[in-house]
Amino acid sequence: MAQKADIVVTTSHRPSQRVRSFVKDLVAVLPNAVKISRGKATIQELYYEVVARGAKRLVIVTTWKGNPGSLKIYEPLEPPEARLELIVNMVLGGVRLSRETPGAQRSFGSKSLGVYIEQGVSKTFFSLSDTLARAFLARIVFSREDTSVDTIAVIRPHQESIAEIVFICPASGRICGPTLRLLGVRDYVSGFSAHKARRLEAARSRSTD
Numbered sequence: 259m260a261q262k263a264d265i266v267v268t269t270s271h272r273p274s275q276r277v278r279s280f281v282k283d284l285v286a287v288l289p290n291a292v293k294i295s296r297g298k299a300t301i302q303e304l305y306y307e308v309v310a311r312g313a314k315r316l317v318i319v320t321t322w323k324g325n326p327g328s329l330k331i332y333e334p335l336e337p338p339e340a341r342l343e344l345i346v347n348m349v350l351g352g353v354r355l356s357r358e359t360p361g362a363q364r365s366f367g368s369k370s371l372g373v374y375i376e377q378g379v380s381k382t383f384f385s386l387s388d389t390l391a392r393a394f395l396a397r398i399v400f401s402r403e404d405t406s407v408d409t410i411a412v413i414r415p416h417q418e419s420i421a422e423i424v425f426i427c428p429a430s431g432r433i434c435g436p437t438l439r440l441l442g443v444r445d446y447v448s449g450f451s452a453h454k455a456r457r458l459e460a461a462r463s464r465s466t467d
Contacts, residue, residue, distance in 0.1 A: 372399035
């Protein structure tokens with residue numbers, strides 16, 4: 259029997275070793291998440307895998323020049339539609355694995371996730387926090403020390419990206435997951451979108467599912 263989960267994480271076809279390592283990092287901080295090997299599975303075959311596990315989200319990590327290129331988040335629709343619907347697309351401008359972050363600790367599986375804005379009160383950051391909460395089944399928190407959640411996705415400014423996202427364990431205050439730099443975000447549910455114009459244009463819709 260397939261392991262039950264709230265979020266299933268997989269990759270595009272033929273992922274690099276770095277993408278596989280990133281997926282392991284991501285699964286450790288997303289709530290009740292599991293990773294599965296993509297193999298030759300189609301999007302529709304992934305739908306049945308997600309439904310069998312009772313999951314509410316599928317995250318596909320695409321590959322760009324050997325690195326994680328984007329996160330495509332899908333929601334499974336119930337019959338009669340019986341398909342995966344793309345609800346959020348996040349284009350990455352770079353990632354840092356937890357093992358590459360000095361002082362980071364290892365997370366052994368999160369059951370709950372909070373989203374916190376570190377600095378600024380821009381409309382973009384508020385919208386981004388709502389999008390992250392929707393994508394990753396999280397809730398908004400108002401402190402980095404909020405121990406009512408296992409992990410917190412901290413949104414903070416970054417000069418060359420829309421924002422940088424780091425995952426911390428509030429009990430220790432230490433980073434315990436990957437760091438993501440976002441070049442572009444599109445939320446198909448709320449209509450919110452933002453991008454770093456020149457870099458995103460060079461970057462794409464650059465990889466396939």
